[in-house]
Amino acid sequence: MKLITVAGPPSSGKTSVVLKLIECMNMPEGSIGVVKFDCLTSFDNISYEAAGVPVQMGFSGKICPDHYFVSNVEDAVQWGMRSGFEMLITESAGLCNRCSPYIKGILSICVIDNLSGVNTPRKIGPMLKYADIVVVTKGDIVSQAEREVFAFNIKQVNTAAKILFVNGITGQGTFMLAKYLQQALEVRTLRDMKLRFTTPSSVCSYCTGETTIGEAYQMGMMKKMEFKEI
Amino acid sequence: MTTPDFMKTINSQTMAAVIQQYPIAMDFLANYRLNDILKDRPLPKALDQVEDEILEEFGLERDDIVQNFCMFLETFSQTETSLDSVWSITINGGVNKLKEPENISLTISAGEIISIVGPTGSGKSRLLNDIECLAQGDTPTQRQIMVNGAEIDDLQRFEMDGKLVAQLSQNMNFVMDLTAREFLEMHAKSRLTANVDEVVEKCFQCANELAGEKFSEDTKVTQLSGGQSRALMIADTAYMSESPIVLIDEIENAGIDRRQAVLLLAKKEKIILVSTHDPLLALSADKRIVIKNGGIYKIIVTSEAEKRNLAAIEKFDSTLLMLRNSLRTGELITEELLEL
Incomplete structure (x- = not known):
């Protein structure tokens, strides 16, 4: 089974891109499955089900989405194997720019949209830096100049990435993306494979339910800001 | 220069010297929050002063930073790309929606303008998609797009990085809050243009010639009228875009000399395809492709x-333009005006 991991900020167009991609690949219905990792709730299962794509949802809730991803992704692969998929696509919404749900050797796609501002690629970090392919959406509504500057800023952060412009509504651009996917690795399990980058870490009182503000309540791993006196 | 050459430079020269030669190096430092490192020494030495914590957050060791910096400089010092040498594309016909063969072969050279006409939903965007992905008989239309008369392999298709085709359409907007000058400067910088001021000046003048109503370079791009925006986008594409092919999807009538706009792009040796139902634009083209039933019906x-x-x-x-101006200035639309 081929495995592909897709990540991107909320509302960047991941689901639209994946749906158009599946449509473009022209494979028998039910041979591509999707696992959607989200935070609190999601309505994307409706879109997938409407398209006849088997989908499994997972909500990280109060857990860091990346930690949630890494502790469930092997189960996702086993679900895919049991279901007899030829391809499994995991889709995760990165919440902090520090997210990077990618695995070494597994084709990874980052989806970002042109409307997020030209400097955004330089702020996203590992989610963009460690992707093999960067898919840029919503390019049809910004100027050519902004598209080019956006692509330039992506190159700054990830010099090796392939950049593809995809229109999530018309599907323009998905054809080339589908071609890339043919290179995806076949896997039976992810056991002993490694993440491309460490997950965001913190074990502090607030992780375990503390809500009160004040030094007396802050325990564990903390990072304090430095404020310069004016 | 390749990565090992850059490695030598970085190890021997001070950061200040490297930045002077490659101003874009400052961007690299900013991306890793390293703007304030000491620049009076080579990067590896300067990194010794940086706290481990900052590097850890980016998941990098000191050696990785140096290595990444070399790759960064290599990426952004390549001035020649495979795109510079695209002087023609050839569309070899495939089949229409009824699986009837198109039986055509059309070569379009740099500086040529081709219009594409046909009812909505007839397959115009499919043709544009085929060109954008350099179809090799592997898309639903089975068309083949050749570059400079030669077939293109998948590796070359991937190498294009979305840069083969520049697009201009009615739906496009500026989303940045910058003045026209700042906007052009930003684009010029991303193209690593050497003479930024000169190019920006030319581009701005040209946009003003195309626009019905003039605007100043201190105008925010988001405040430009529809015609002014289009004019700026076209001038920018002509002078600064690296894409050899320009796809234009209908330019609105108001406030821009659209025929001049298309001719300007042609003068800049672009391959131009205009999807339109505007007779003025369609007849300005050298040839027009008529689309019917998802296929090229005739040329x-x-x-x-x-x-x-x-x-x-x-x-x-x-006449229409004049009527519009009369309306704007509060005049009555009289029969005399129409007969002018």
Whole structure:
């Protein structure tokens, strides 16, 4: 089974891109499955089900989405194997720019949209830096100049990435993306494979339910800001 | 220069010297929050002063930073790309929606303007998609797009990085809050243009020539009128875009000399495809592709007779323009005006 991991900020167009991609690949219905990792709730299962794509949802809730991803992704692969998929696509919404749900050797796609501002690629970090392919959406509504500057800023952060412009509504651009996917690795399990980058870490009182503000309540791993006196 | 050459430079020269030669190096430092490192020494030495914590957050060791910096400089010092040498594309026909063969082969050279006409939903965007992905008989239309008369392999298709085709359409907007000058400067910088001021100046002047209403370089791009925006986008594409092919999806009539706009792009040796149902634009093209049932139905070469009709069409067009201006200035639309 081929495995592909897709990540991107909320509302960047991941689901639209994946749906158009599946449509473009022209494979028998039910041979591509999707696992959607989200935070609190999601309505994307409706879109997938409407398209006849088997989908499994997972909500990280109060857990860091990346930690949630890494502790469930092997189960996702086993679900895919049991279901007899030829391809499994995991889709995760990165919440902090520090997210990077990618695995070494597994084709990874980052989806970002042109409307997020030209400097955004330089702020996203590992989610963009460690992707093999960067898919840029919503390019049809910004100027050519902004598209080019956006692509330039992506190159700054990830010099090796392939950049593809995809229109999530018309599907323009998905054809080339589908071609890339043919290179995806076949896997039976992810056991002993490694993440491309460490997950965001913190074990502090607030992780375990503390809500009160004040030094007396802050325990564990903390990072304090430095404020310069004016 | 390749990565090992850059490695030598970085190890021997101070950061200040490297930045002077490659101003974009400052961007690299900013991306890793390293703007304030000491620049009076080479990067590896300067990194010794940086706290481990900052590097850890980016998941990098000191050696990785140096290595990444080399790759960064290599990426952004390549001035020649495979795109510079695209002087023609050839569309080899495939099949239409009824699986009937198109039986055509059309070569379009740099500086040529081709219009694409056909009812909505007839398959115009499919043709544009085929060109964008350099179809090799592997898309639903089975068309093949050749570059400079040669077939293209998958590796070359991937190498294009979305840069083969520049697009201009009615739906496009500026989303940045910058003045026209700042906007052009930003684009010029991303192209690593050497003479930024000169290019920006030319581009700005040209945009003003195309726009019906003039604007100043201190105008925010988000405050430009529809026509002014289009004019700026076209001038910018002509002078600064690296893409050899320009796809234009209908330019609105108001406030821009659209025929001049298309001719400007042609003068800049672009391959131009205009999807339109505007007679003025369609007849300005050298040839027009007629799309029907998802396929290329025929190709019409704009004849001398048709070109002569352009003058009459331009007259209609300027009458409309004049009426619009009269409306704007509060005049009455009289019969005399119409007969002008």
